[in-house]
Amino acid sequence: xxxxxxLGALVIAxxxxxxxxxxxxxxxxxxxxxxxxxxxxxxxxxxxxxxxERREPAQPAGQYPVPVGPMTDVKVExxxxxxxxxxxxxxxxxxxxxxxxxxxxxxxxxGGYMDIQYRSQSKASIENGxxxxxxxxxxxxFVPFIYADITEHVKFASEIEIEHGIREDTTQGAExxxxxxxxxxxxxxxxxxxxxxLLLPIGxxxxxxxxxxxxxxxxxxxxxxxxxxTAAETGAGFYGTVYPxxxxxxxxxxxxxxxxxxxxxxxxxxxxxxxxxxGSRQRKCPSDDxxxxxxxxxxxxxxxxxxxxxxEVAGSSYYGNAAPNGSYNxxxxxxxxxxxxxxxxxxxxxxxxxxxxxxxxAIQGNTIGFAPGSLLTGIGGNSGPGIPPQRMNxxxxxxxxxxxxxxxxxFSPKRFGEGSTFTAVIRYDKVNTNLDNSNGTGGWGNLEQxxxxxxxxxxxxxxxxxxxxxxxxxxxxxxxxxxxxxALVLSxxxxx
Amino acid sequence: xxxxxxxxxxxxLLSVGCAVLSGSREQYFVCSYDSxxxxxLETMKGQSVxxxxxxxxxxxxxxxxxxxxxxxxxxxxxxEGFGNYERARMTVSVKRMNDVxxxxxxxxxxxxxxxxxGTSQAxxxxxxxxxxxxxxxxxxxxxxxxxEKGCVPA
Numbered sequence: 001x002x003x004x005x006x007l008g009a010l011v012i013a014x015x016x017x018x019x020x021x022x023x024x025x026x027x028x029x030x031x032x033x034x035x036x037x038x039x040x041x042x043x044x045x046x047x048x049x050x051x052x053e054r055r056e057p058a059q060p061a062g063q064y065p066v067p068v069g070p071m072t073d074v075k076v077e078x079x080x081x082x083x084x085x086x087x088x089x090x091x092x093x094x095x096x097x098x099x100x101x102x103x104x105x106x107x108x109x110x111g112g113y114m115d116i117q118y119r120s121q122s123k124a125s126i127e128n129g130x131x132x133x134x135x136x137x138x139x140x141x142f143v144p145f146i147y148a149d150i151t152e153h154v155k156f157a158s159e160i161e162i163e164h165g166i167r168e169d170t171t172q173g174a175e176x177x178x179x180x181x182x183x184x185x186x187x188x189x190x191x192x193x194x195x196x197x198l199l200l201p202i203g204x205x206x207x208x209x210x211x212x213x214x215x216x217x218x219x220x221x222x223x224x225x226x227x228x229x230t231a232a233e234t235g236a237g238f239y240g241t242v243y244p245x246x247x248x249x250x251x252x253x254x255x256x257x258x259x260x261x262x263x264x265x266x267x268x269x270x271x272x273x274x275x276x277x278x279g280s281r282q283r284k285c286p287s288d289d290x291x292x293x294x295x296x297x298x299x300x301x302x303x304x305x306x307x308x309x310x311x312e313v314a315g316s317s318y319y320g321n322a323a324p325n326g327s328y329n330x331x332x333x334x335x336x337x338x339x340x341x342x343x344x345x346x347x348x349x350x351x352x353x354x355x356x357x358x359x360x361x362a363i364q365g366n367t368i369g370f371a372p373g374s375l376l377t378g379i380g381g382n383s384g385p386g387i388p389p390q391r392m393n394x395x396x397x398x399x400x401x402x403x404x405x406x407x408x409x410x411f412s413p414k415r416f417g418e419g420s421t422f423t424a425v426i427r428y429d430k431v432n433t434n435l436d437n438s439n440g441t442g443g444w445g446n447l448e449q450x451x452x453x454x455x456x457x458x459x460x461x462x463x464x465x466x467x468x469x470x471x472x473x474x475x476x477x478x479x480x481x482x483x484x485x486x487a488l489v490l491s492x493x494x495x496x
Numbered sequence: 497x498x499x500x501x502x503x504x505x506x507x508x509l510l511s512v513g514c515a516v517l518s519g520s521r522e523q524y525f526v527c528s529y530d531s532x533x534x535x536x537l538e539t540m541k542g543q544s545v546x547x548x549x550x551x552x553x554x555x556x557x558x559x560x561x562x563x564x565x566x567x568x569x570x571x572x573x574x575x576e577g578f579g580n581y582e583r584a585r586m587t588v589s590v591k592r593m594n595d596v597x598x599x600x601x602x603x604x605x606x607x608x609x610x611x612x613x614g615t616s617q618a619x620x621x622x623x624x625x626x627x628x629x630x631x632x633x634x635x636x637x638x639x640x641x642x643x644e645k646g647c648v649p650a
Contacts, residue, residue, distance in 0.1 A: 250612070
């Protein structure tokens with residue numbers, strides 16, 4: 001009705017400019033003419049609208065800026081502008097903030113995992129800055145991830161790690177960081193490119209370290225102290241898979257990365273008995289913006305051979321200068337890992353050797369009062385005379401048995417049906433972060449642990465775990481003493 | 497020094513694994529090698545054969561997109577964000593023996609993306625168990641061809 005009135009008014013307003021209408025016309029004739037003209041204009045208007053409606057669905061899907069969901073006001077009204085790609089050439093008001101590729105064509109997946117644990121140690125060896133406790137809750141990891149299929153050949157993956165996230169004050173050691181974030185360019189299966197913050201392929205555990213994947217709560221000692229998982233560095237390289245035989249498969253990864261951060265700016269070694277190589281990770285480096293401390297780079301690679309389904313053996317190595325400019329003290333870590341699966345049985349493990357050359361001696365330009373090349377003593381984090389370690393090694397062997405009693409499935413198919421499983425686990429850990437320390441039982445990092453565990457997975461991605469750890473050789477960080485210890489650990493972890 | 501002991505354990509398990517984990521369907525026929533080879537080749541005709549070598553007795557298809565054998569989702573919400581893709585290739589191997597020939601059928605199957613959210617491993621194919629149905633199908637067709645050629649199971 002409103003359109004009818006407007007068009008009528010327009011037609012009447014245009015009458016004075018049509019001279020022929022001014023002569024010999026009755027009011028009825030004029031009304032008739034107006035009606036005809038309005039009807040004609042209305043038809044034209046409807047045709048235009050119809051054409052627009054027919055055109056709109058034909059717009060290519062995903063073309064910027066196509067309205068999606070509730071953000072319909074993103075649409076650009078000016079004809080032709082819908083073909084302008086999102087760039088500096090694009091124009092628009094504040095609405096452009098919504099004109100992102102992930103709005104017009106959503107391809108990103110947001111997920112993640114979290115865990116929660118309760119631990120009870122027989123001795124007050126849980127470090128808390130207050131002398132230690134024997135038991136407590138810890139929400140150790142909350143890790144959102146974002147994954148995106150940018151194109152068929154370009155992929156993006158990242159994990160944001162928030163450790164012990166209950167803290168909000170960074171001075172209390174809150175840990176928030178990008179665990180990895182990389183762009184992959186897929187060329188073909190044998191050769192693909194990757195760049196970004198990369199998970200270092202040293203051993204297998206560092207690559208597959210998510211809490212819901214692991215059948216025990218604690219990570220293996222060798223994967224914490226010798227291979228400092230989670231170890232990641234900025235860098236680039238390539239990876240791929242080839243199939244040399246009928247059932248066999250070879251996977252490889254090879255990257256050039258920033259390299260280890262083996263020293264503080266005053267020349268104090270960051271690799272020590274207490275924490276092994278953990279302090280040398282780029283994420284822990286005190287350099288500005290986590291940048292490289294020298295002009296050298298590290299090379300890291302892993303080669304995995306799987307002769308058949310369920311069997312894999314791999315070797316990996318990492319090598320890079322850990323000292324600042326002016327010194328060359330490389331850190332090398334070499335590892336082997338293995339996986340054997342047969343029906344419900346599984347045997348996994350890895351062994352690693354690290355050599356931090358020259359770590360026990362002072363470097364050039366140190367300001368801690370040692371002549372370059374002389375033996376360092378009294379360095380924190382090391383037992384006895386405080387000599388930092390050079391050589392360290394360790395390994396773990398873990399056996400898993402997956403099962404689901406039939407009576408439970410019968411009792412409650414929803415809780416114990418397909419996809420749910422129980423797992424019995426046993427693991428032996430041995431590590432020594434200073435092979436040169438022959439003082440009695442060795443240094444603070446000469447550790448041994450036997451873990452027995454049991455877990456329940458209602459579905460593959462959720463796990464409730466219980467484990468008992470016996471530690472004939474342990475270390476109390478609160479008192480800096482070698483101890484015997486044991487622990488009961490309960491935890492839950494899930495992907496979301 | 498744990499190195500030698502670990503290496504021995506790894507090698508021992510690898511050897512045992514090689515012996516027991518073949519997973520293929522192997523059969524023996526009282527028949528000439530040529531007849532069994534021809535039957536195998538006819539069975540695989542039209543299956544996107546990528547390589548075949550009579551001397552080695554090997555017929556192998558290329559990787560083919562196949563319907564997934566299981567539901568694929570991740571996380572507690574069972575989302576399907578990474579897709580549910582599987583691919584497989586079929587291998588038929590014929591071996592000469594004294595008076596018989598052996599023929600084995602094996603499917604190699606892979607799934608796109610690791611379980612859960614191991615996203616640094618997302619852009620990768622992961623091996624999974626082969627489809628029994630797919631292998632059975634080939635075995636049934638192969639046996640029919642062999643029967644036509646007068647080959648008798650040993």
